[in-house]
Amino acid sequence: xxxxxxxxxxxxxxxxxxxxxxxxxxxxxxxxxxxxxxxxxxxxxxxxxxxxxxxxxxxxxxxxxxxxxxxxxxxxxxxxxxxxxxxxxxxxxxxxxxxxxxxxxxxxxxxxxxxxxxxxxxxxxxxxxxxxxxxxxxxxxxxxxxxxxxxxxxxxxxxxxxxxx
Amino acid sequence: xxxxxxxxxxxxxxxxxxxxxxxxxxxxxxxxxxxxxxxxxxxxxxxxxxxxxxxxxxxxxxxxxxxxxxxxxxxxxxxxxxxxxxxxxxxxxxxxxxxxxxxxxxxxxxxxxxxxxxxxxxxxxxxxxxxxxxxxxxxxxxxxxxxxxxxxxxxxxxxxxxx
Numbered sequence: 001x002x003x004x005x006x007x008x009x010x011x012x013x014x015x016x017x018x019x020x021x022x023x024x025x026x027x028x029x030x031x032x033x034x035x036x037x038x039x040x041x042x043x044x045x046x047x048x049x050x051x052x053x054x055x056x057x058x059x060x061x062x063x064x065x066x067x068x069x070x071x072x073x074x075x076x077x078x079x080x081x082x083x084x085x086x087x088x089x090x091x092x093x094x095x096x097x098x099x100x101x102x103x104x105x106x107x108x109x110x111x112x113x114x115x116x117x118x119x120x121x122x123x124x125x126x127x128x129x130x131x132x133x134x135x136x137x138x139x140x141x142x143x144x145x146x147x148x149x150x151x152x153x154x155x156x157x158x159x160x161x162x163x164x165x
Numbered sequence: 166x167x168x169x170x171x172x173x174x175x176x177x178x179x180x181x182x183x184x185x186x187x188x189x190x191x192x193x194x195x196x197x198x199x200x201x202x203x204x205x206x207x208x209x210x211x212x213x214x215x216x217x218x219x220x221x222x223x224x225x226x227x228x229x230x231x232x233x234x235x236x237x238x239x240x241x242x243x244x245x246x247x248x249x250x251x252x253x254x255x256x257x258x259x260x261x262x263x264x265x266x267x268x269x270x271x272x273x274x275x276x277x278x279x280x281x282x283x284x285x286x287x288x289x290x291x292x293x294x295x296x297x298x299x300x301x302x303x304x305x306x307x308x309x310x311x312x313x314x315x316x317x318x319x320x321x322x323x324x325x326x327x328x
Contacts, residue, residue, distance in 0.1 A: 146325035
């Protein structure tokens with residue numbers, strides 16, 4: 001079964017942990033859709049969020065191997081959807097003449113922000129679930145996308161508890 | 166010195182770990198690292214925030230340019246880009262502190278994306294310093310969990326990276 005999986009990995013900030021984690025996936029032919037690494041609230045700890053798709057059994061193997069890596073503190077599999085998933089995108093879109101108003105209407109509907117303006121373009125910041133980002137991109141694409149930078153999805157568990165429980 | 170670098174790469178297996186290991190093998194610590202698809206089919210964009218010696222970074226940039234999967238390297242260290250980050254923040258919120266959390270969220274134009282009787286989960290965006298500022302205010306109230314995306318950067322002006 002080819003499913004999309006979102007996995008969070010809490011790791012110690014050691015040199016090279018990122019490439020070790022990434023190569024665990026690539027060595028098994030698992031393509032990474034997106035990958036995010038950034039510090040957490042705990043000193044010396046980073047969180048890696050990986051969105052990937054592929055066979056469930058192979059993913060289980062990868063998760064087991066991740067757990068064996070010495071720098072890995074915890075692996076959280078959000079594939080069951082028990083989380084809030086969000087992504088941010090910065091979008092530079094052509095906006096001349098009549099298109100300017102249309103871009104601003106789309107911005108308004110998606111509650112996006114304009115973060116840079118030129119006489120020929122707008123640069124937008126938009127957040128939401130990855131499918132919402134896809135939605136605004138679909139509307140803006142015919143107007144002329146000049147540049148797109150996405151963060152890839154990050155996920156946080158629902159409820160009051162943190163990852164430590 | 167802090168450096169922000171964007172790398173446009175072809176979606177090949179293993180390119181992420183190759184780029185990451187170029188940094189780690191030289192003892193360059195990566196503050197944050199993002200790889201995600203772009204508008205062009207088959208093309209991904211990696212944004213790296215790192216700290217370290219300028220001349221070593223120049224070496225790394227040269228080596229990045231030699232990797233076969235790499236289409237373009239953009240160095241935003243001169244501040245010519247717009248930098249943004251998103252954070253999902255789960256903060257304890259009981260009794261009186263509930264109103265205070267909402268006030269802080271309001272001031273930072275943050276959104277509440279999950280609620281329980283004892284906590285709020287907040288989505289905040291802005292430059293990394295703004296994220297640091299809201300975290301500093303929320304920390305005394307009790308941070309339960311924090312997920313940051315790391316910074317992404319886009320050039321100013323009307324032109325895209327392809328020029």
